[in-house]
Amino acid sequence: MSDWPRVRLHVVTGKGGTGKSTVAASLALALASHGKDVLLCEVEGRQGIARMFDVDPLPYEERRIATGLRSGDQAPGVVHALHIDPEAALPEYLAMYYKLGRAGRALDRFGVTEFATTIAPGLRDVLLTGKVFEVVQRNSRNKGARQYDAVVLDAPPTGRIVQFLNVSDELSGLAKAGPIKHQADTMMTLFRSPRTAVHLVTVLEEMPVQETADGIAQLHDVGLPVGGVVVNLVRPRDLRVKDLAAARNGGLDPAAVEADLVGAGISVEAGLVEGLLSEARDHAVRRALEDGQRALVKKLDVPTYELPRLAQGVDLGSLYELAALLKDGGMA
Amino acid sequence: MAKPRTRVGPLASHAGPAPVLDVDALLDDRSIGIIVCCGSGGVGKTTTSAALALRAAERGRTVVVLTIDPARRLAQSMGIEELDNTPRPVAGVDDAGGGSLEAMMLDMKRTFDEVVESQASPEKARQILENPFYLAMSSSFAGTQEYMAMEKLGQVHHQGTYDLIVVDTPPSRSALDFLDAPERLSSFLDGRLIRLLLAPARGPARLMSVGVNLVTGTLARILGGQFLSDVQTFVAALDTVFGGFRARAQQTYALLQAPGTAFVVVAAPENDALREAAYFVERLSEERMPLAGLVVNRASPAALGSLSADEAMAGAARLRREPPSETAPLTAGLLRLHADRERMVEREAVLRARFAAAHPSVATAVVPALAGDVHDLVGLRQVGDLLADQDPRA
Numbered sequence: 001m002s003d004w005p006r007v008r009l010h011v012v013t014g015k016g017g018t019g020k021s022t023v024a025a026s027l028a029l030a031l032a033s034h035g036k037d038v039l040l041c042e043v044e045g046r047q048g049i050a051r052m053f054d055v056d057p058l059p060y061e062e063r064r065i066a067t068g069l070r071s072g073d074q075a076p077g078v079v080h081a082l083h084i085d086p087e088a089a090l091p092e093y094l095a096m097y098y099k100l101g102r103a104g105r106a107l108d109r110f111g112v113t114e115f116a117t118t119i120a121p122g123l124r125d126v127l128l129t130g131k132v133f134e135v136v137q138r139n140s141r142n143k144g145a146r147q148y149d150a151v152v153l154d155a156p157p158t159g160r161i162v163q164f165l166n167v168s169d170e171l172s173g174l175a176k177a178g179p180i181k182h183q184a185d186t187m188m189t190l191f192r193s194p195r196t197a198v199h200l201v202t203v204l205e206e207m208p209v210q211e212t213a214d215g216i217a218q219l220h221d222v223g224l225p226v227g228g229v230v231v232n233l234v235r236p237r238d239l240r241v242k243d244l245a246a247a248r249n250g251g252l253d254p255a256a257v258e259a260d261l262v263g264a265g266i267s268v269e270a271g272l273v274e275g276l277l278s279e280a281r282d283h284a285v286r287r288a289l290e291d292g293q294r295a296l297v298k299k300l301d302v303p304t305y306e307l308p309r310l311a312q313g314v315d316l317g318s319l320y321e322l323a324a325l326l327k328d329g330g331m332a
Numbered sequence: 333m334a335k336p337r338t339r340v341g342p343l344a345s346h347a348g349p350a351p352v353l354d355v356d357a358l359l360d361d362r363s364i365g366i367i368v369c370c371g372s373g374g375v376g377k378t379t380t381s382a383a384l385a386l387r388a389a390e391r392g393r394t395v396v397v398l399t400i401d402p403a404r405r406l407a408q409s410m411g412i413e414e415l416d417n418t419p420r421p422v423a424g425v426d427d428a429g430g431g432s433l434e435a436m437m438l439d440m441k442r443t444f445d446e447v448v449e450s451q452a453s454p455e456k457a458r459q460i461l462e463n464p465f466y467l468a469m470s471s472s473f474a475g476t477q478e479y480m481a482m483e484k485l486g487q488v489h490h491q492g493t494y495d496l497i498v499v500d501t502p503p504s505r506s507a508l509d510f511l512d513a514p515e516r517l518s519s520f521l522d523g524r525l526i527r528l529l530l531a532p533a534r535g536p537a538r539l540m541s542v543g544v545n546l547v548t549g550t551l552a553r554i555l556g557g558q559f560l561s562d563v564q565t566f567v568a569a570l571d572t573v574f575g576g577f578r579a580r581a582q583q584t585y586a587l588l589q590a591p592g593t594a595f596v597v598v599a600a601p602e603n604d605a606l607r608e609a610a611y612f613v614e615r616l617s618e619e620r621m622p623l624a625g626l627v628v629n630r631a632s633p634a635a636l637g638s639l640s641a642d643e644a645m646a647g648a649a650r651l652r653r654e655p656p657s658e659t660a661p662l663t664a665g666l667l668r669l670h671a672d673r674e675r676m677v678e679r680e681a682v683l684r685a686r687f688a689a690a691h692p693s694v695a696t697a698v699v700p701a702l703a704g705d706v707h708d709l710v711g712l713r714q715v716g717d718l719l720a721d722q723d724p725r726a
Contacts, residue, residue, distance in 0.1 A: 016374025017600060048604075157373060159401075174464060174562070206705040207403045236672055238665040253659065260663035263656040264647040266639065275636030276666040282633070283669055285703045311675035313603070 003303050003330045004227065007197045009136045009190070010152045011227075013161040013215070014201030015208045019232045021048040022314050022322065023201045023307070024154035029323035030332035032068025032077040036149035039135055040065070040081045043128040044156060049081045054316055058083035062146060066316075069323040080146065082135070087113060089127045096134065097183050125167040126184075133187045136195075158200060158215040165191050165198070166222050197227030199331075202297065204231060204290040209297060216300055228331060229302055233309040235290060239280065247284040252277055305329040350688035353625030353695035355720045359388040359496075364594050366489065366587070367624070370501045371598035372608040376629040378402045379706050379715060380598050380699075381500040382410065385433055386422075386709060387716035388496050392429035396493070398436050398484060399500040405707035410435045417442050419488070424709050434494070436484075443480040463566050482584045489587065594624035597694075601631050601680035606687050613691050625695035627719065628684060632676040633700045641674035697722050 004010070010027060014020035021042070028040040039062065042049050050057045053065045058081055068076035090113050136151050156164045168191075172184035190196060198219055202212040212229060219226050239247060246252050254273045261268050297304055307325055310318050326332055358364065369381040378399055385397035396419050399412070407413045410422045412435045419434035449457045460466055485499055587593065595616055599609035609626060616623045648667040651660045688696070699718045706715060 016372065017602070017605070018374070046604075206405075206707075210404070236668065238668040238672070240661065240665070243662045243665065252662070256657065256659040257663050257666065260651060260657055260660050261647065261667075263660075264650045264663070264667075266643065266647045266667075269637065269639075272637045272639060276670055278636060279669055279673060280666055282703065289704055311672045311679070313679055 001330070002332055004197055004332075006194050007227070008150055009132070009196045010150060011155045011161070011165065011196065011198040012152060012201060012230075013155045013158050013198060014230075014232075015158050015211045018201045018203050018208055019314075020157070020201040021046075021052065021154050022319070023199075023230050023232060023326075024152050025049065025052050026307075026319050026322035026326055027199075027332060028079045028152040029066065029069045029319055030327040031150045031152065032066075032079050033071045033074070033323070033327055033332065034068075034077065035074050036068070036077040037146070038068065038077060038079050039146075039148040039151045040079055040154065041084055041132060041135070041151060042081075042154040043084045043132075044154075045083075045085065047083065048154065049083065052314070052316070052319060053081070060085040060088035069320055069327060071324070071327060077149070080148070082131075084128050084131045086124045086127045089131050093127050093130050097130065098179060125164050126171060129165065129167060129187060129191075130183075133190055136190060155198075158211050161198065161215060162218045162222055162224065165224055169222070192223050192225065194225060196225050198224055199227040199230060201230045201232050203233045204293040204297070206293065209293045213296070213300060216302065226302055229297055229300060229304045230326075230331070231294070231297060231304055231306045234306050235283070235286060235309060237287075239283065239287075243280075244284045244287055247277070247280040248288065250277075250281070252280065303330070305331045350626075350684070350692070350694060350696040352722045353627070353697040354722075355384070355387070355697055355716075356391070358594060358624050359384065359391055359393065362393075362495065363592060365495060365592040366485070366497045366499065367594050367596060368499045368501060368588070369596045369598055369627075370612060372605050375598050375600040375605050377598045378500050379406070379712070380596070380627055380629065380719075381498050382406065382435075383706075383712045383715035383719060384596070385435070385496075385498040386425065386712045387720065388498070389422075389431040389433035390426045390429060390713075390716075392431040393496045394432050394494050395496045395498060396434045396436065396488060397498040397500070398438055398481065398488065400438055400481065400502050402437065402500075403705065403707060405705075406712075407437060409708040412437045417446070417484075422709075438481060438484055440480050443484055447480075447483060459565075464562055466566050482588075483580070486580070486584050486587065588621055589619070591622060593622055595621055596624050596627055598627045598629060600629050601683055603683065606683055610687060610690060613694055623694065625697065626687075626691075628696060628698045630701040631698045632673060632680055634677055635670055635673040637670075639670060639674075641671040641678070644668070644671040644674070 010024075010031070012020050012024035012027060014023070024042075025040060028038045032038040040049060047057045049065065055063075055065055060083060062080045062082045064078055065081045066079045068079055070076050132151065132153055135148065138145050138147050155161055166188075168184035168187040172181045172188065175181040175184065200212045200215055202208045216226050216229075243252070254277060257276065258268055258273050261273070266272075305326055306329070307322050310321075312318075314322075323332075358367070367381075367384060369377050369384070371377050378401065381397055381399060382402070385395045389395040399407075402410070402412070404413065411420050412422075414437075417436065417439045419436040422433045422435050425431075425433045445461060448460050451457075452460060481499065481502055485497065488494070488497055597609050597612045597616075599605040606628075613623060613626070644667040648664040648671070651664040651667070655661065684696070684698070688694070697719050699715065702711070702714070704711075706712060
């Protein structure tokens with residue numbers, strides 16, 4: 001059973017370098033495992049989805065990219081992807097919300113498109129969140145448009161997430177009245193509702209954990225719903241707890257290790273045992289630091305999910321592996 | 333500094349080891365007055381800038397480091413937890429060589445306000461500073477961070493108090509922003525939209541054509557009357573403030589291209605970070621900006637000994653199948669750790685080799701990952717040592 005049964009919009013954020021895009025993609029695969037149809041959106045123009053799923057760069061169009069994670073005997077759903085391009089989103093946005101056709105195109109000639117998409121990030125965020133709102137809110141009245149059971153948004157990083165999701169609130173304050181205010185308020189209603197969850201991806205290091213804590217506090221401040229924390233890139237746990245302590249203070253027995261190596265048919269060159277023990281010490285020190293950070297994450301008092309660091313890097317196959325872990329952990 | 337040669341043709345694909353970035357030579361070169369650290373987010377740019385600045389100071393130079401968003405504890409240890417746009421001396425720097433270090437955390441909003449105050453009359457400045465649109469947008473306007481960082485760099489450079497300025501660049505959405513924002517903002521300010529929005533404020537309706545009416549009508553319909561007039565006030569303000577924008581942007585640009593400037597691109601040994609770095613390197617060379625080299629942070633420390641990952645995993649499997657002793661699980665764990673490390677190192681080496689093959693002239697320094705975060709001068713010194721201590725064969 002998922003921890004987030006009511007959530008339609010999963011927003012995935014995280015500090016740069018924590019692997020938020022990988023987590024967003026894995027979450028989309030995991031959510032699609034129940035026979036559900038899922039849309040994975042990206043908004044930062046990096047074509048990260050296309051690279052992860054090894055497909056051609058995505059146009060501004062919903063494309064089928066993968067079958068969901070297979071689990072049990074249930075038929076998996078389908079994952080579609082959408083690369084939200086602000087330049088293409090502007091005319092669509094104007095047509096959609098303000099019923100502007102030709103006039104919208106005239107704006108382009110005056111540099112309005114450029115202004116909205118590259119110069120004023122606030123407006124850019126309005127367009128991006130506007131499109132996300134549209135895909136989540138679709139219903140049978142939108143003829144021909146595909147409806148999704150869940151939408152996963154690979155969102156801007158933690159430092160910008162509140163500004164990004166809250167842009168409509170700011171807009172509503174500036175506009176004071178009129179169609180913009182109305183539209184902005186409707187969007188904020190969805191983003192603040194229990195149908196939305198903002199998940200934060202972190203690694204067990206000081207700065208990302210601190211930023212995650214700050215991010216959660218900021219989300220609470222503006223009334224945006226905090227989801228779970230995904231602890232990514234966790235080191236392998238190849239040593240037992242009692243061995244870790246011994247490894248840290250140099251208490252491992254080199255002779256015993258050497259005997260085991262010989263028993264396992266490994267030719268023990270000079271320096272091998274010392275090398276292994278020194279690697280173990282290094283590992284133990286980092287594990288201790290990780291444990292300290294893990295305790296801090298636990299204090300955040302939100303559901304947490306751990307994903308391992310994969311030594312060989314992330315490919316399409318490993319996305320399914322991570323998806324299975326997220327599902328087992330209860331995130332999907 | 334030697335001009336980097338761009339190699340083309342069959343020789344370019346020969347993947348030799350990247351030339352080594354000699355950090356100490358860079359820091360000791362008195363002709364270099366500005367070092368700009370750039371790269372994507374989360375690669376340790378701030379730490380690298382601070383470490384370079386500290387090392388330069390302890391090698392006898394009079395240094396200031398302009399940083400954007402340092403980790404709280406690092407800022408505290410450098411004495412700059414307060415955002416006040418003024419360089420502060422950093423305590424605890426070894427000044428035996430006659431150098432010194434000051435640090436400053438950039439306050440974007442304040443820098444913007446200062447520009448407004450210096451460009452407009454006091455009354456006009458007050459009007460601008462109180463405009464709701466200005467309040468909402470001055471700190472988030474695209475490129476303002478980049479522009480303000482450059483503005484501050486220009487100011488500090490102009491004062492001439494320091495013989496080396498190290499600049500940490502804002503965590504841009506993309507590598508492009510840093511170089512493009514000033515140009516984009518200034519072309520926008522000279523563009524048709526601005527003239528259109530300013531038209532009512534400037535009076536005569538003779539500019540009005542069918543197209544203009546359509547656009548202003550549309551904007552009014554979307555934005556509402558009050559909103560549009562707030563926007564117009566704001567744009568008029570921008571126009572005043574950035575009247576000399578183009579000229580100043582060009583000066584900054586020229587400063588960055590000058591031989592006294594060195595760019596250091598910072599990356600981590602990850603696909604995305606190196607792709608951004610490659611992009612940066614190419615852009616810098618297109619814009620004829622002087623590139624000193626690439627710093628790859630957070631490299632996995634090389635495994636010791638010559639045991640391969642596969643041999644180690646095979647050994648671990650054998651130990652698990654038939655444990656010969658009490659300590660067998662431990663030894664198997666050690667072997668798996670070793671294999672994991674070998675694989676990380678191998679993958680990173682492949683990524684770096686690919687980068688070097690595509691950009692054979694880019695000097696590189698590799699900094700191994702530290703166990704903990706850097707939050708004091710001791711840590712920064714350690715990073716500095718690692719930056720300078722490069723194995724030429726790596």
